[in-house]
Amino acid sequence: MKRVVITGMGVISPLGNDTATFWKNVRNGKSGISTIDLFDVTDSKTxxxxxxxxxxxEGIFGKKEARKIDRFSQFALAAAEQALIDSNINLDKIDRERLGVYVGSGIGGIQTLIDQVNTLNEKGPRRVSPNLVPMMIANAASAQISIRLGALGPSMSPVTACSIGNTSIGEAYRAIQHGDADVMFAGGAEAAITKLSLASFGNATALSTNNDQPTKASRPFDINRDGFVMSEGAGIIVLESLEHALQRDANIYGEMIGYGASSDAYHMVASHPEGNGASQAMNKALNDAKIAVHEVDVISAHATSTTVGDISETKAIKHVFKDHAYNIPVTANKSMFGHMLGATGGVEAIALLQSLIDHFIPPTINLEHPDPQCDLDYVANEGRHAQLNIGLSNSFGFGGHNAVIILKTFS
Known part of the structure; x- marks a missing residue:
């Protein structure tokens, strides 16, 4: 099996639209949550x-082209372009039949769909855009990136809800391991902040309504949390076989050594209360990486700031790591930039990679009153310097989809 390394990164997020800005803000524990000003939220709970x-x-794609690409695909394309530049890959000097793209989205072009439904109802079927379907479908981001790169290798858009980023990265890792590709662009993108999404998640009582204190609203593991904060963005990384990376003298940021996936088979929106599926995915990733639990130096938690989710993930970590769970720092990035849904895994993979590079664990902000059932070391409120070699990242999604990846410093 081929070794797989990471040679490029690109991010669009509420904490910055490039990797350097994003990581600086994450290191400093800055919140990217704010009052919605994209549309009227007078009647919204959140x-x-x-x-x-x-x-x-329009500045990136041009006015005409931008109008044909939904916001989630715009984010994905911009992040992929960053990752391409960062990787220093010369597209004319690689075998594009061995260049692939695995980028997914949980909701796809929902704003485009809403806009065109309104057009249909107000102006009739003749005025509906012929671009509706190619803008809306969830594989649009992967397709757009493939077209931009001229990537003729495997292309896929996994739809595993909020675990999409990790699923995409994990499956891309396997494609390279098994010799199906030399280079893969992988991650996720989402742009689902709409009136409709707010109404649906809000009526399901899943969203925080701490509207007066936006920067305090996302508070994983805190007893006063009241739901997650919806977010948007994209995170794309370049995975490459070690052999291919060395041949072109690439800058290697780190290595991917493990991937595990599972299903709760329990409920459409609630995590298994005992974290059974999550622990299974973590164990699979550890077995794939061929490492012992004590070799994991940091855990990037899924930690959305919901009561059931935070508690079940804590139980899952304890089930997998036993007593050693109390010795492993756990960080919750969503405390700072909210829940990016399908983009989460890609963005958090970049944060974890930067953490391993800098030997620095970002804080879980807003953890002022820990939930008694959440009693691990969550690196509360202030980041921490630490000698890091291996990091594990959890990502779980509606429907019980679980995906876990393990990254390592390169040597």
Missing amino acids: KIAGIVRDFDA
């Missing part, structure tokens, strides 16, 4: 979100 700011789609 009025806050993690919004991507200063993203000039």
Whole structure:
């Protein structure tokens, strides 16, 4: 089996639209949550979100082209372009039949769908855009990136809800391991902050309504949490076989050594209360990496800031790591930038990779009153320097989809 390394990164997020800015803000424990000003939220229960700011789609793609690409695909394309530049891959000097793209989205082009339904109802079927379907479908981001790169290798858009980023990265890792590709662009993208999404998640009582204190609203593992904060963005990494990376003298950021996936087979929106599926995915990833539990130096938790989710993940970590669970720092990035849904895994993989590079664990902010049932070391409120070699990242999604990846410093 081929070794797989990471040679490029790209991110669009509420904490910055490039990797350096994003990581600086994550290191400093800055919140990217703010009051929604994209549309009128007067009648919405939740009025806050993690919004991507200063993203000039027309400046990046041109006015005509930008109008044909939904916001989630715009984010994915911009992040992929960053990752391409960062990887220093010369597309003219690689075998594009062995270049692939695995990028998914949980909800796809929902704003495009809403806009065109309104057009249909107000102006009739003749005025509905012929671009509706190619803009809306969840595989649009992967397709757009493949077209941009001229990537003729495997292309896929996994739809595993909020675990999409990790699923995409894990399956891309396997494609390279098994010799189906030399280079894969992988991750996720999402742009689901709409009135409809807020209404649905809000009526399900899943969203925080701490509207008066946006930066305090996302508070994983805190007894006063009241739901997750919806966010948007994209995270794309470049995975490459070690052999291919060395041949072109690439800068290697780290190595991927493990991937595990499972299903709760329990409920459409609730995690298994004992974390059974999550622990199974972690164990699979550890077995795939061929490492012992004591070799994991840091855990990037899924930790969305919901009571059931935070508690079940804590139980799962304890089940897998036993007494050693109390010795492993656990960090919750969503405390800072909210829940990016399908983009989460890609963005958190980049944060974990940077953490391993800098030997620094970002804080879980807003953890002021820990839930007694959440009693691990969550690196509360202040980041921490630590000697790091291996990190594990959890990502779980509606429907019980679980995906876990393990990254390692390269040597």
